[in-house]
Amino acid sequence: MSPTEVPEHAFTCELQVRWSDQDVNEHVNNSRILTLTEEARVQATKAWTGVVPDARVVRALNVSFEHPIHYGPALIAHVWISRIGTSSFTFSHTLSQDGVRCAYIEATVVTIDPETKQSRPLSDQLRAALVPQLAAESVTGPGN
Amino acid sequence: MSPTEVPEHAFTCELQVRWSDQDVNEHVNNSRILTLTEEARVQATKAWTGVVPDARVVRALNVSFEHPIHYGPALIAHVWISRIGTSSFTFSHTLSQDGVRCAYIEATVVTIDPETKQSRPLSDQLRAALVPQLAAESVTGPGN
Amino acid sequence: MSPTEVPEHAFTCELQVRWSDQDVNEHVNNSRILTLTEEARVQATKAWTGVVPDARVVRALNVSFEHPIHYGPALIAHVWISRIGTSSFTFSHTLSQDGVRCAYIEATVVTIDPETKQSRPLSDQLRAALVPQLAAESVTGPGN
Amino acid sequence: MSPTEVPEHAFTCELQVRWSDQDVNEHVNNSRILTLTEEARVQATKAWTGVVPDARVVRALNVSFEHPIHYGPALIAHVWISRIGTSSFTFSHTLSQDGVRCAYIEATVVTIDPETKQSRPLSDQLRAALVPQLAAESVTGPGN
Numbered sequence: 094m095s096p097t098e099v100p101e102h103a104f105t106c107e108l109q110v111r112w113s114d115q116d117v118n119e120h121v122n123n124s125r126i127l128t129l130t131e132e133a134r135v136q137a138t139k140a141w142t143g144v145v146p147d148a149r150v151v152r153a154l155n156v157s158f159e160h161p162i163h164y165g166p167a168l169i170a171h172v173w174i175s176r177i178g179t180s181s182f183t184f185s186h187t188l189s190q191d192g193v194r195c196a197y198i199e200a201t202v203v204t205i206d207p208e209t210k211q212s213r214p215l216s217d218q219l220r221a222a223l224v225p226q227l228a229a230e231s232v233t234g235p236g237n
Numbered sequence: 238m239s240p241t242e243v244p245e246h247a248f249t250c251e252l253q254v255r256w257s258d259q260d261v262n263e264h265v266n267n268s269r270i271l272t273l274t275e276e277a278r279v280q281a282t283k284a285w286t287g288v289v290p291d292a293r294v295v296r297a298l299n300v301s302f303e304h305p306i307h308y309g310p311a312l313i314a315h316v317w318i319s320r321i322g323t324s325s326f327t328f329s330h331t332l333s334q335d336g337v338r339c340a341y342i343e344a345t346v347v348t349i350d351p352e353t354k355q356s357r358p359l360s361d362q363l364r365a366a367l368v369p370q371l372a373a374e375s376v377t378g379p380g381n
Numbered sequence: 382m383s384p385t386e387v388p389e390h391a392f393t394c395e396l397q398v399r400w401s402d403q404d405v406n407e408h409v410n411n412s413r414i415l416t417l418t419e420e421a422r423v424q425a426t427k428a429w430t431g432v433v434p435d436a437r438v439v440r441a442l443n444v445s446f447e448h449p450i451h452y453g454p455a456l457i458a459h460v461w462i463s464r465i466g467t468s469s470f471t472f473s474h475t476l477s478q479d480g481v482r483c484a485y486i487e488a489t490v491v492t493i494d495p496e497t498k499q500s501r502p503l504s505d506q507l508r509a510a511l512v513p514q515l516a517a518e519s520v521t522g523p524g525n
Numbered sequence: 526m527s528p529t530e531v532p533e534h535a536f537t538c539e540l541q542v543r544w545s546d547q548d549v550n551e552h553v554n555n556s557r558i559l560t561l562t563e564e565a566r567v568q569a570t571k572a573w574t575g576v577v578p579d580a581r582v583v584r585a586l587n588v589s590f591e592h593p594i595h596y597g598p599a600l601i602a603h604v605w606i607s608r609i610g611t612s613s614f615t616f617s618h619t620l621s622q623d624g625v626r627c628a629y630i631e632a633t634v635v636t637i638d639p640e641t642k643q644s645r646p647l648s649d650q651l652r653a654a655l656v657p658q659l660a661a662e663s664v665t666g667p668g669n
Contacts, residue, residue: 109397253541
């Protein structure tokens, strides 16, 4: 499976595009697409762990913009986990309109100590919540 | 030279961080950092070509967040060109505060036909404006 | 009827608050509340006239912030028309969470000529679409 | 003196408009104008009191948009105090480009207890810092 293919168990939500998300080019601005992606990621994390995440920072972003996103059509986000490391993990996201994939985004986040702001290993609790969201889960099994 | 090292001839500007650029974590939000990066890129393009760019779209972003950006200290952006292709080219940017590099960003943009919104080759005029901004220019010489 | 009471026929929609709409005070920032208000107004206008409005500008805003708006609870907007003039008209909006009114906003907009950007009288078509949305309509009757 | 005339002792700063502050109408969006106004108010408060304000909320806004604000020309903000009450006070702001006043904004803020989020009277220290910024100061004299 290509790492950018949406796994069947991905978290899915609809994001409300605002008229003001458009820039002078009359499509949603590229940095605003990352705001929408962040919102999808927060909603996914809340669904997976039960809480809005508060002790992590984004360390890296890799984004491919494939089609413009417009104000009007429903914007669908899919979110899953594509990598789990010691103190960081990677979200994969797609954003689609009218069945066409508009953007693929990878965001690597680091868990931090809220007091010191230093990175720290993922808690066992968080790791347990993330593992079932790994893309690889969807293809793991006797036949593979 | 590492591709992320700022060349001597890079465009430099100071960006005004706003109180509202902070998120609940009390640092500048990651997608807002890309808004600031966009502003640096627009200013660089205007300095290089004489006009605010209007016929291009961002195709890809690669971002490394290295230190948090805060409201208060001066935020310095450096912008240069790290690749020129047929119909696209890549900007490299760094953002620094107090002499510490906070983020490195590569943005690949595609030139488009303003009517059809389809990609088209870089004009000779734009290519001529971009070539002197290539990082490699700064180290090109007999010894290389 | 007080001018800030929601008439029964007001346009109603739910707005999606984003995690990023919060500022460092952990509630939705006051200028972001106006972005949300704008979104409600655009949706109301589309519902009333069939099109996203494109030839008008905001001339004045009067805003009363009554309770903080938070990320999480559903945010409900009500929109109606509280005044129709010759070349301008006034939207009234409320924003509520958990049944508590958080903000009341009046926005006066002016219709403009898209070419000259100068104000011009409301078209008969627009006036006909707005009149039924007037708050007063709901209390108009033989006794008035 | 008209309450919207800038007093001579007003705080003055230049705000950096960003390309992204424009909306599809190619001028700075009305809610973004309030973000810029907020930035001017934060800078003024820091200049007057020595600290970035952290225990206050905006209770009301009254805004008159007089001319569009564009990306490009320098944007100059003037900020002063137009009213001091028991637990609230009012900032007046103007925003100008090329010598033309584009917007006049009044923002009433309430000082709050950071723990309980309830309003509380202005501290003597804050009141002492605000009084010299009152518009009336500029016209106070033997005749008054």
